[in-house]
Amino acid sequence: METTPWIWRNGAFVPWEQAQTHLLTSTLHYGAGVFEGVRCYLTNQGAAVFRLRDHMERLLYSAGVLKMEVRFTLDELCTAVLETLKENGMKAGYIRPLIYFSEQDMGFDPKRDKVDVVIACWPWAEYFPAEGVRVKLSSYRRIHPQSTVIDAKISGHYVNSILAIQELRGTDYDESLLLDHEGYVAEGAVENIFCVKDRVLLTPQKGSILPGITRNTILRLAHDLGYETREMKLLPEDLFSAQEAFFTGTLAEVVPIASVDAHVFPLAPGPVTQHLRRTYGELVAGRLSQYHSYLSFCH
Ligand SMILES: Cc1ncc(COP(=O)(O)O)c(C=O)c1O
Missing domain, CATH: 3.20.10.10 (D-amino Acid Aminotransferase, subunit A, domain 2)
Structure with missing residues (x-):
């Protein structure tokens, strides 16, 4: 996959290759994470994210289903997506917000406030051929x-x-x-x-x-x-x-x-x-x- 220089993590930018997590992170083992797939397009008024608020609302809804306590508001997450695109100079492509239980704990009731929020973006052109x-x-x-x-x-x-x-x-x-x-x-x-x-x-x-x-x-x-x-x-x-x-x-x-x-x-x-x-x-x-x-x- 193509990469971009920066990934947003809990409110700060980290270089793509340094955006890592421990092998015993809860979500890596049990799949209790939530994510979104969002696209941004180049319009004649510049880059624009399609239905950003709806995607981030669904992200927070999904996080709520898993009882995650997310310390960012809907508005803050929407702003973070736009900042991530700007920081990476990306005009069109794919955006991947992810929230996961970040504790190194193999129990089945992960601490609700120990969650990481990350936002990555990268170019991802047409997924399927136009003919069908x-x-x-x-x-x-x-x-x-x-x-x-x-x-x-x-x-x-x-x-x-x-x-x-x-x-x-x-x-x-x-x-x-x-x-x-x-x-x-x-x-x-x-x-x-x-x-x-x-x-x-x-x-x-x-x-x-x-x-x-x-x-x-x-x-x-x-x-x-x-x-x-x-x-x-x-x-x-x-x-x-x-x-x-x-x-x-x-x-x-x-x-x-x-x-x-x-x-x-x-x-x-x-x-x-x-x-x-x-x-x-x-x-x-x-x-x-x-x-x-x-x-x-x-x-
Ligand atoms: C299982 C499933 N159904 C439907 C969709 C389409 O959803 P959306 O239009 O919100 O991307 C997705 C998108 O990832 C999906 O994973």
Whole structure:
């Protein structure tokens, strides 16, 4: 991965290579950490972070789920992200805030006030090719919502995603799609999913997914563009009978799905997907004034 010179840690900048932690740090063993993935884009008014406050609100919500006592406020964390970008001179790329239990303690009730907050950033261009991705239905199910707090972005949840992605090794697939414990479509390993049926956008309802900030943006954007949207339970067959499908996520942005297992979407990348992808690109680049409140500028 590309690196940048500085990482923000508990209110100060440390050089990237010195941003280290002890091997017996609690979160390293048990996965009880929380994080965010945020993007910043170069707009014609300079660098801007997309939906910064929403991401940092989710970060603090996730930290609250793990009973972490974070000593920075929402405003302070938002400012810290902007300062990290400025310090590194980064105009476009990816931002990774992380909060972890920092004690060297192997007990299972880590001290709630012993948490480190770090913010790193680095360039991370398009995650998937624009033409679309070949998707495999995973043999793993999304984590049961009663086994965790599924709408929190908890580090340990990503073992489920990593296992699903590891299944793709040695195949032609680009990404995994996981069903929930009842067999309904849940989400990609690190994306939410939409399909388009007769110009209506369908997406799995909340309950077994991480309700993504990009998903939320697309629901608003689609509505504003005149598309009907429905959040509902979807079976794999519903997906297969749709004309188009696409993933959304901070990392993947809006990416067409070319196929799921042997089912090929003949239109991919379909017209509705392309319309939304293009408009999303304009939105994050600050070219649509009605969505300017989504952008935090790095002046
Ligand atoms: C499991 C999962 N679902 C959905 C998403 C999309 O969320 P967002 O749009 O907030 O990035 C992510 C993003 O990392 C994810 O990890």
